[in-house]
Amino acid sequence: MSSSPPAVSLPALRFDNVTKTYRGGQVRALGGVSFEIAQGEFFGLLGPNGAGKTTLISILAGLAKATSGSVSVHGHDVVGDYAAARRALGVVPQELVFDPFFSVRETLRIQSGYFGVRNNEAWIDELLENLGLADKANANMRQLSGGMKRRVLVAQALVHRPPVIVLDEPTAGVDVELRQTLWQFVARLNKEGHTVLLTTHYLEEAEALCGRIAMLKQGRIVALDRTSALLAGTASTMLRFKLDQALPAGLAERARVTGRIVQVKAHDAAEVEQILAALRAAGCQIEDLEIGRADLEDVFLEIMQSEPAAAEARS
Template structure:
């Protein structure tokens, strides 16, 4: 039985200009114990899909189950099985961190949960903030509390919707160490993130959404193997020659160019030298998940949906 099953999920919103199709026949399963990534550009439908999963919105068509429980007809069992960390910082300003976690435990009928609350506080770097009022916490600390609230009832399925957006490196490392441990202990994890290096490092399988449709679904290793094998990366202070500019990805001084073999690498370097460009910190390496993502979103590679 899948941990989460999305079956022909569609969602249409009304707007002044007519109906908007946010999700279009989305179907895939997430197996128990998987660390699964859901990727896509802004507006692709990721948060809409998670909102339907959480019971915050209703699908126009199709259905979703969590450990066999339909999120509409068996919503109580489905929600008990889920722990969701939302994108937005939502907190109650009238309670301390420990009180907020005890109240969250009570929502799920969990009593005598102080030992697990203490473990969450330690593992998420909140032990010294346990008695602090939520209003006194920084944005990063509030996000840590959101993670703790999602995990306080020990849900078998954990959903992380952009959990590290705008937070410091320390929280990212602390969170991933703890979540990776929970995954190894058998918890299923669904992650959405714009930090693609996180998805590449953590996720067993990945689905990519574009305009509400699944355009890629496969093991992370298979997605990486299906793109150009070589990427040329270097720093450059001068403008790129015109014949290279339209195929390059430029971030500040950093230039990335796709190359399929050694001959193409030599050709690119010859063009650079011919134009008087001297690349610095030249690297030749394999494409990463960001390269794959951009290729798929720009339609440079065909959709890859594993059976």
């Protein structure tokens, strides 16, 4: 008696050659984006402003329609099977959107009702507690600070326990406490099996949290790999120091300068010595010299400054 082949798990999210154009095709926001996210992944979608990240998420959430291509959530097409796709998805948007006439608890009860979820008080209480909203449960939404409103947006996205969580710049403009609280809770949900798709400009968050990362530039995927592989593929050494003077011309062209902090990449020990020798020869008085590994921000800038090219997904 032959045994049945093992069941193949559907991807949590699938983007198949997604394009989006405006003005009759004159403006291209997305140009054939294709990738999959496995169930249970913590996946990062990175790119500069205008790269197409929010457009892609809007298509996923049903807020915009792709010009061509398809998107599915757990096998449910977001157009042809939109109801099932929406139930499997929880989206935290960039914008602060709220109804000023309800309290926090009422807002979450109403959101539960949108998805037909009854008797949800225990989970609502858990969300309020884990997101630091317990003492604001009966406060009116318009009385909350911007950071507290963003916590409510996160709770709204999670209130129907979606298997896929999409976080679009969730920590933009919020305090350190919220960032830590949010990531602890989301990391817990991910360990419990929820798939997470994150867009963020805080690249240290993506490096710490995401197992795989895709990078968008001008509506196209220019990098798609495991986070560790992306980090391994760039210059392995980064010099960081403080400087009040102008850099020598040869170093200024390749350095990243943020105020007094200068970062210069080097590929090996010999190049480190060359950089230090050039600084000494120019009479530069450097402070707080550190020699460390390149981080995801270094990788991101290196990729964004190179020519756009399609990237093949690797496991």
